[in-house]
Structures are given as C-alpha cells and as structure tokens.
Amino acid sequence: MLSMFFAPETKEAAKAAAGAAAPVVEKAAAAAPKLPPLETAHNWALPTEASTFARSTDNLYLFIVALDVFFFVLVIGAMVYFMWKYKRRSEDQKTSSITHNGKIEFLWSAIPAVLLVVIFAWAEIDYLKQTTPPADAINIRVVGRQWFWTVEYPDNPGVSLTSNVDEPQLTMIVPKGRPVRLTMTSEDVLHSFYIPAFRIKKDVVPGRYTTLWFEATTVGEFNIFCAEYCGDRHSSMTGVIKVLEPEMYEAALKEASKLEAKPGEAPAEFGRRIYTRRGCNACHTLDGAPATGPSWKALYGRQETMADGSSLTVDDNYITESILRPQAKIVAGFTGAQMPSYQGQLDQKQIAALIEFIKTQK
C-alpha cells in the first residue's frame, strides 16, 4: 500500500526539503487509496488528461465518436425507416426494380474515403509527435520482468524503484511540465508499459530497447498497467506513477528510493519491506505454495535437492549466492531462468536483513 511505504519516510523528508510545498505531498500521501484510482470524472468518461498528448488524442477520439454516431444514426435510421415503411403487408406486394445507382454509389464511396484520409492524417501527425522525444528530456530506464517493473534514473545514480505485484506502490516519480523519455527493455517475455491518463503505451521487448516519452501536466498519482499478456500474474503487474511539482522532484526521488533500516527497526521487519519493495514476492510466496521460485516458508535450514541431483542445506551462504548469482545452484523442480541477479541492486545490509526475514518464515 502506497501510504504504508510513502509515510512517514517521504512526508518528513519532503517537508524538510521543500518547505512550503510540503502540504501537497502530505495530502497525496494521506489520501492514497488502497488501489490506484480510476482517474475519471464519472462512469462513462475518458480518463483524466494528465499529459500533453492526452488532449490531442481525446480530441481525435471525440471527433471519431461524433462521426461514428452520425453515420450510425444515418444507416440504422434509414434501416428502421425502411423496415417500417416497406414492411410486407400482403403476399403480392410489389417491389421496386432498382438494381443500382452509379451516382449514389460513387458518393457513398468517396465521402467516407475523404473523411478517412482526414482522420488518418490527424492521427499520423499526433503519432509522429509521440515518437519524437525532445533532446532535453529526463532519461528514465524501465525494465520489465515477470511480474514487476524496475525504474532507474541514470541522472540520479543509485535511484531505483520497483513495482509490487501484491499491492500497488510508487513505481515512478516524474516532475510536472518536463519532458521525460523512457528507455525500456524486458528481461524475459513481452510486456507493455501503459499509462492510461497519459494516453501512452509501448511494448517492452526482450533483446531490444523501445522508447516512449511524455510530459506530465497534472500533479497526482496515476495507474501504470502492463498491457501485453505476460503470464500468470499479468494483471498484477501494475504500478503507480506520481507527478510532482518540479521543485519537489529531486528530494522525493531520493527519499522514495531509499531503502534502509529505520531507527529501531528489527532486521526481519526491514527484510519484509525489501521483500515487497524489490519484487521478491512476484515469485516467492510465504505460504508454502510453490510459484515461479521456491516458497520462503520454512526455507531456512531446509534440506533441498538440487536440479543436478546433489543436496544442500539452505543457509546464509546459499541464500546470498542465490540472490547474487541465481543460476548457480537451482532447486529441483524450478527452472531458475526468470530470476535476475541482484548484484549491485542489494547491498550487504539489505541481503542480511532479507536472510533474517527468511529465518522468521517458519
């Protein structure tokens, strides 16, 4: 849950860092719902327009709606009128001998053709804008994995955010009014990075980089969805993007990505936070049910049979090795292929806390 993670850490830090602007963060954090909001005014509306593309896309959308309604009423109206007017009233009712009419047929081919070319051109111009990021855009890297997003900020080394399959949480922070370019790739299967409020979407493809750019116009929190089917927990591969006033951006970024023990926090509790924050829970359950990886229930100290037939006892060394070099020793019955290395992603303190957390899972 967003508020659980976001407060109190960020709230206090943001207050300290940004002074007067702090109430915005505080309000957002307090109002953070259990699940990401559906950003619409009412049940039938389009989502909130929160990027510079949104208005233009919606204008075209509504233009097509208007045209569609016009043609639908025209065609179905004519149909209903003819149904009423030319209903069979007697068995020998005569019918017209018309078989075709060149003029009408030309008109109803040419008029739609012209309208379609207009729509094509309009959509194409908008699309080309969407594919051309400005040179001064902030760079953000996005990595899709089954089933979480990792977001890194090359301009702010060490800053990294991860989505969570069990509870939506802060996945990306961007400033309002600045162009942002996402460079995206996948470490396993196809995913698709989709923010409905921004009207942007692009597939995230293993083995290549795809890019996406936007400029947020509204402060707030918005859904991130995975839109390309990616297996079991595809529908849980969601996240939250937070748009902030530019002056609060850097501080919030730093604070949000900080993952260290709070004063007086037990290592196992800190480990639990890492478990959800770093996406371990996408593949490792706590209830004993095997998922993509082995469950952590009663894992520590267990005698495990490896894929190569050998056996070992799960201890600190094995867990550390599995975090840093996941494919080194794989438990029988699992492929191990999906697990990424956390070398450079988790430090010794964090790994130690994770081990403490695993120990408490009896």
Add this chain to the structure above:
Amino acid sequence: MATAHTPATEHAREPSFYEGKTGFKNWFITLDHKRLGMMYLVGTMVFFLVGGIAALTLRTELLTPEQDLVSATTFNKLFTVHGAVMVFLVIIPAVPAALGNFLLPLMLGVKDVAFPRLNLLSFWVYCFGACFFLFTLFAGGLDTGWTFYTPYSTTTGTAMLSATAGAFILGFSSILTGVNFIVTVHKMRAPGLTWNRLPLFVWAIYSTAVIQILATPVLAITLLLLIVERTLNIGIFDPAMGGDPVLYQHFFWFYSHPAVYIMILPGFGIISELIAVHSRKHIFGYKAIALSSIAIAIISFLVWGHHMFVSGQSELAGVVFSFLTFAVAVPTAIKVFSWVATLYKGSIEFNTPMLYALAFLFTFSIGGLTGIFLGSLSVDVHLHDTYFVVAHFHYVMMGGTIIAFIGGIHHWWGKMTGRMFNEAHAKWGVLLVFIGFNMTFFNQFVIGQQGMPRRYATYVPQFQQQHVLSTIGSYILGVGLLWTAIYLLRSLRSGPQAPDNPYGGASLEWQTQSPPIEHNFHGQPVADTDPYNFPQIDRSGGMDAH
C-alpha cells in the same frame, strides 16, 4: 418464377440424401458435400459449446475485481481455450465449411464440389486437428493466448506443442477446402450461370477461398518455426537464443489479419442473400458488393501491421499500415450502404432469418465504425490491448460472423433438414441473443477507453459495475443461444415438413426438394437470369438495366 428451371414439384418426391445409405460407415466415407456440410455443422457447434462454456466461466470470474472463482493460471488457460477454439475450430470453418459445403454446389446447380474426395479428406484433417486441441485441453491446457506470442510461448510449461500442431493441421483443412471451392466455382457452374449471375454468397465464399489458400501457408510455416524453436532450441523468435519476438508478430499477423476476413467475408455473403430474399428486392449494387469482396481479399494482405502499432515496429511501417487499414474500410462501408439500400421499396418480412440480418446490420455497423478508432495511430496507442479492442472484435466476429451464421442456419434450415422451426420460439431467441450480446460487449468499449487492459484476471475495483453488466449480458446471451439450440433440435423431430422454397428465393438451391436428393437436382438446372430476380419485382417501368 423469373428463373425458368424445372420445378422440383413436377417430380414425385424422391428419398433425400439422408435416406438410402445410412449407418456410421456410410457417413464416415461419404463423398456427398451435403453430408460433409452437416458433419462440419455438428463439429463446429460442439466446439462452439466448448468455447462458450470457457467464455461464461471467464465472465463469472470477472464479476469481482479480486481473483476468486478460478486461479490466475486457470483464467489464462480459459481465455486461451476460448480464443483458440472459437477462431480455429468455430468461426473459420463455420460458414465456409459447414454452410459453404452444403450450399455451394446447390447454388451453382451442380452435383457436388469439384473434388469430393479432397472434401472428405479436408473434413478428416479438421477432425484430426481438433483432436490435438482436445488433447491440449486434457493435457492441462495452454496459457499463451490464441496468438501464441513469443517468447512467452517458447518458455511456458503448458501444452504448447499440441496446440500449435493442432492449428497447423487445421490450416491444411482450410487450404484444401479453399482449393476445392475455387476450382468448383471456376469449373462447375450450371449452364447460364455466368459470373454476373453468381449469388453473392458464392462470391463471398470464393473470395474467402482465395485468402485461405494464400495466407494459411504462412501460418503453417510460422507455427512450424515455433515448434522447431521449442523442440530444437533454434533461435528464431526468442531473444534468449538470438531470435526476434517482433518477427513472430509480423509472421503471425500476416496470416491472422487476412484470417479476420476469412471469418467475416462469408458472413457478408449470407447477409446479402438474407436481405435480398426476405425483402424480395434485387440486391442493390450487385457488382459493387461482389467486387468489394475481392478488394477486401486483396487489401487484407497489406494491413497486418495495424496489430503492431505499439510493438516496436518502425514508425514508418506504422504510418503505412494505418493508411492501408483505412483503405480497407471503404469497401466494407460500400457493402453496408448497399444492404440498407436494398431494403428501399422492398417487401420486408420480419421472420427469424431477416431479424438476424437486421441485427447484423446494427451490430456489425458498430463493429466496423469502432475499427476507425483502432486504425488511427495516436488513438490506437491509447486503446491497443484494452477492452476496447475486445469489444471491437467481438462486435465484428460475434456480432458479425456468428449473427450472420445463425441467421443463415435459420434461412437454410428447411433446405438442410427438411423441417421448419417454430417461428414464435425463434423470435424469442433473436431477442435474447441481441440484447445479451449488446449488453455483454457495449460496456467493454467504455472500460476500454478508460484503460482496462485485456487478459486481466483481476482489475481496478472502479471497473466492477461495467464488468457485472457484461457478465449478466453474457448469461442472457448464453440462455438465448441454448434456447436456439433447443428449438432447432426439437424441430428435427416435431417440426412441420419444410416446403422446397419457403421464402420465395430465386437462386438455384431453392429449385430442388428439401432436403435435396443425393445428386441435388433431378435434371440439369439452367440459370437464365440473375439470382435476385424475384417475381414480386414491379417491372411495369421496365427492368433497370444491369
């Protein structure tokens, strides 16, 4: 009648093709296109039930935002089964293989298709492919979606090989049927039945056959490459082995977009027949409708990339494919306008087949018009892979092809079975299907535009209201279809004897008895005018030149 054929009534009734050689063995090796058509009909309807049960289970899970009825894995398997079965085992073979087989030689006034043995082979290849699908179901199912996108499909632990092998084999059935129909239309027409006098159903089946033989081999090769990659670890599509997953999408849609027209063109053919016969009017713009089928068949090969606007294909490709996609919309619009114009100054009978045809005009218009959103690049970026797409293709595939198919079944039911169904019962069926269908899918445009992605087992709670409405709609649709199956099956036992020509049709299939004799016609029928020349047409002002 305007068409001067030997009326069947001059002959004493003869045993129909059902009588005579009965028993399993005689059906097993039958070369009769009518028996094969009926067997295809039974086969596709069995799988329609399977796909339908999967759909209703999905909809039930989607009543709540949480995952509660089935596990996420089961949900994924269900939508895969639903999609794959409905596409490969129901919609693709339903109209061409079932109705097409039965009607094509009758409409052409000939004894059978050009290659009856090939036709039998095609049927058994269909059954063989279907067995692979059944095996997949019992071997734990498949969870890739009907599109088999790589690299998920190269890595999933589910029964991938049997499913792709099944689709591969079914492709051959499709190709063989296509070849057979093309040759039949070219070489086996009754005297006087010129190309300009072919019923539009024949034109539609002919255009479909052209796509079948040109596009299906590409699917076969693609699936074969997928199987090779999975079994021999040769990297073609999987980047982990040096392959390219976007290449797979190009290959897949190079077949599967034309396949959309394999699915809808035969439906267009049915609608042309239904609207003309039940309004006793000459079809408006015969040439435009016939040629637009051919135009669609050709352009359909050049638009596959519109499934890939956000896939990472080049921007230029996106622009070109978008333009060509709009080009395919024009011939489709021409058809819809021509059907409505056919009603003008007609004599419209509101019987069940006609009600389905009118329902088709309503639902297919929505399906077609919403396609404009998805062909527009910038709008598609937002709508791609959301429920908007789900709603759009169900409006085209279900609201188009399946509605047309059910209408066609009713229209030719007397001809095929020799029995008439109960009109009053059937009208309740139309009502339930029409309301249920629109209630299920119209909402999905709304949640799609709001950003609800497809293939989601769980969802944001705010979408629940619309999902509940959808699910209730799907139950109504299910009841309507079940009701339809019940009264149709009941008519086989207790329905009144069907007249030879219950609706006053002027094409050749109505010139023989219902059900037809084994060799279709008593003598060689002759076509001396076109098939929409109804006696009720008022020729006092002279027939419009055609």
